[in-house]
Amino acid sequence: MAWKPSEREARGYHHGNLREALIQAARELIAEKGPAGFTFADAARSAGVSAAAPYRHFRDREALMADVAREGFQRFEAMLAAGWAGGKPDPITAFHNVGKAYLTFARTEPAYYAAMFESGLAPDVTKELRASADRAFAVLRQAADTLVALLPQARRPPALMMSLHVWSMAHGIASLFGRGDAGRRSLPMSAEELLESEMLIYMQGLGFPQKV
Amino acid sequence: MAWKPSEREARGYHHGNLREALIQAARELIAEKGPAGFTFADAARSAGVSAAAPYRHFRDREALMADVAREGFQRFEAMLAAGWAGGKPDPITAFHNVGKAYLTFARTEPAYYAAMFESGLAPDVTKELRASADRAFAVLRQAADTLVALLPQARRPPALMMSLHVWSMAHGIASLFGRGDAGRRSLPMSAEELLESEMLIYMQGLGFPQKV
DNA sequence: CAGGCCATGTTAATGGAGTTTACATTAAAG
DNA sequence: CTTTAATGTAAACTCCATTAACATGGCCTG
Numbered sequence: 001m002a003w004k005p006s007e008r009e010a011r012g013y014h015h016g017n018l019r020e021a022l023i024q025a026a027r028e029l030i031a032e033k034g035p036a037g038f039t040f041a042d043a044a045r046s047a048g049v050s051a052a053a054p055y056r057h058f059r060d061r062e063a064l065m066a067d068v069a070r071e072g073f074q075r076f077e078a079m080l081a082a083g084w085a086g087g088k089p090d091p092i093t094a095f096h097n098v099g100k101a102y103l104t105f106a107r108t109e110p111a112y113y114a115a116m117f118e119s120g121l122a123p124d125v126t127k128e129l130r131a132s133a134d135r136a137f138a139v140l141r142q143a144a145d146t147l148v149a150l151l152p153q154a155r156r157p158p159a160l161m162m163s164l165h166v167w168s169m170a171h172g173i174a175s176l177f178g179r180g181d182a183g184r185r186s187l188p189m190s191a192e193e194l195l196e197s198e199m200l201i202y203m204q205g206l207g208f209p210q211k212v
Numbered sequence: 213m214a215w216k217p218s219e220r221e222a223r224g225y226h227h228g229n230l231r232e233a234l235i236q237a238a239r240e241l242i243a244e245k246g247p248a249g250f251t252f253a254d255a256a257r258s259a260g261v262s263a264a265a266p267y268r269h270f271r272d273r274e275a276l277m278a279d280v281a282r283e284g285f286q287r288f289e290a291m292l293a294a295g296w297a298g299g300k301p302d303p304i305t306a307f308h309n310v311g312k313a314y315l316t317f318a319r320t321e322p323a324y325y326a327a328m329f330e331s332g333l334a335p336d337v338t339k340e341l342r343a344s345a346d347r348a349f350a351v352l353r354q355a356a357d358t359l360v361a362l363l364p365q366a367r368r369p370p371a372l373m374m375s376l377h378v379w380s381m382a383h384g385i386a387s388l389f390g391r392g393d394a395g396r397r398s399l400p401m402s403a404e405e406l407l408e409s410e411m412l413i414y415m416q417g418l419g420f421p422q423k424v
Numbered sequence: 425c426a427g428g429c430c431a432t433g434t435t436a437a438t439g440g441a442g443t444t445t446a447c448a449t450t451a452a453a454g
Numbered sequence: 455c456t457t458t459a460a461t462g463t464a465a466a467c468t469c470c471a472t473t474a475a476c477a478t479g480g481c482c483t484g
Contacts, residue, residue: 014432014479034332036248041470050434055472057432117387118330120246157413160400164389165410169377172384175329177376188372198377198414201369205417230461253442262463264444269461272443 011048019057021047026068031111035119040064065119066126072112073132079105080139091146092208098143099170099195106174107191113174140167147208155207162206169198231269233259238280243323247331252276277331278338284324285344291317292351303358304420310355311382311407318386319403325391329383352379359420367419374418381410 015021025046029038040061041051058064083101087094106113115121116133124130144163148156177191187194200210237258241250252273253263270276295313299306318325327333328345336342356375360368389403399406412422 012479018432036332039470040472051470052435052472053433060471118332120248120330158400161406161409164399164406165381165413168384168388168406168410169380170384171388172380172382175387176380176383187376188370194373194376194380197373198380201377201417202410202414203417205413205415251442261461263442264464265462267444 015047015049015053018047018049018053022054022057022064023068023071026064027111027115030068030114035065035114062121062125065115065121066129068112068115069119069121070126070129070132072109072116073129073136075109075112076105076116077132077136077139080136084139084143087143087146091143091150092203092210095143095147095166095203096196096199098140099166099199100192102170103174103178103191103195106178110179113179117171117175137163137167151207157206165202166199169202170195173198230259230261230265234266234269234276235280235283238276238327239323242280242326247277247326274333274337277327277333278341280324280327281331281333282338282341282344284321284328285341285348287321287324288317288328289344289348289351292348296351296355299355299358303355303362304415304422307355307359307378307415308408308411310352311378311411312404314382315386315390315403315407318390322391325386329387349375349379363419369418377414378411381414382407385410 022043025043026038029042029046040054043061043064044051044054047053054064058067079101080098083097083099084094085097121129123133141160141163144159144166148159148162151157173191173195177187177194189197204210234255237255238250241254241258252266252270255276256263256266259265266276270279291313292310295309295311296306297309333341335345353372353375356371356378360371360374363369385403385407389399389406401409416422
């Protein structure tokens with residue numbers, strides 16, 4: 001009775017990298033059925049191991065979710081930083097690119113995005129989670145620092161406030177219209193166009209010129 | 213063997229208004245443990261009936277959630293409309309009051325808000341749900357109509373776009389900073405102040421005067 | 425290269441909870 | 455008084471979480 005000899009042969013008794021495999025499985029399940037749509041046992045099944053195996057790597061389901069979110073924030077940070085591109089070609093264009101990167105991430109990585117923002121996870125269940133989230137926000141914050149420095153000192157808004165404003169715009173649009181999932185609202189324009197125009201008007205209100 | 217005679221006497225064999233009682237129970241459970249934090253059976257337990265009773269009123273958990281959300285959108289609409297107050301005392305002030313009402317709703321009715329926006333419910337699982345959501349948005353939309361009419365025709369933005377922008381701001385802030393739940397990020401200012409300043413800058417960008 | 429440690433998985437057992445079907449009771453109508 | 459639809463109940467069934475006891479094999483040490 002050779003019980004699934006191929007699988008066992010393929011990976012042996014030990015999985016080799018179960019931790020990452022579980023995170024990957026969780027991502028796929030979240031993408032399929034939402035952040036509440038999987039159980040610890042489901043993740044184990046998807047990874048091809050017994051239901052007890054995950055306990056060697058994660059205390060419980062929430063710990064697994066927290067690690068998915070942490071990984072997500074790391075990639076998010078990288079994506080926002082790539083959008084900013086050190087302020088090239090000019091700070092204002094680069095700022096808009098950060099906004100685009102935000103929406104691109106939400107659309108191309110809905111599973112990470114859901115784990116990060118819609119899983120009901122407290123931002124500081126873990127020191128590491130909180131830290132990675134802060135690092136991602138810091139990209140936005142630092143971009144805002146650069147931008148306000150372009151304005152005459154008398155009319156500089158607080159950079160923290162400005163970064164919170166832009167974060168709320170991007171997050172609002174991503175949450176409401178950002179994902180391709182069937183159920184979303186239809187729009188007369190794309191989420192990207194919507195955010196672009198919103199940021200444009202906002203920055204006009206702060207007295208930025210359209211271009212540098 | 214008088215099994216809980218008092219309760220039975222109090223309501224008789226039939227509950228009388230189980231449907232509403234289940235919605236109420238769901239709200240309390242959502243407020244406690246988040247939109248994923250309750251089951252059909254939990255709701256039944258909270259309402260004081262057996263686990264199978266809810267099936268007489270709702271096809272499944274999702275149908276119950278949809279009705280909570282529908283009720284939520286109705287109250288939401290009323291709250292936004294009260295904030296608008298027909299454009300009194302003046303349209304710009306009234307518009308800001310709509311924003312405040314949005315945040316107030318998110319804070320004072322976190323259960324409704326979660327069911328409406330964070331439950332993973334598709335906007336059109338139900339005709340009624342979709343309709344009630346549209347009616348709530350229509351308040352914002354109509355306020356925007358009134359506002360753009362204040363601008364000289366040459367510089368009028370599309371009112372639909374403007375309403376989507378403001379919706380995304382309010383929703384973004386409510387989602388990120390709006391609830392008192394322990395886990396949220398700390399801020400240098402209140403969510404209300406943040407939204408107020410954001411809308412102010414945005415409207416300045418559109419060329420609105422600070423006051424009428 | 426042998427021996428043994430220990431991280432990693434497996435099986436099995438237990439307890440608890442959710443869902444669902446078949447049956448029971450009440451209220452209201454004829 | 456009987457019928458019938460609405461409303462609940464009870465119990466079977468399935469699945470999940472969790473733990474304990476055992477198995478495997480990679481890798482360090484001598």
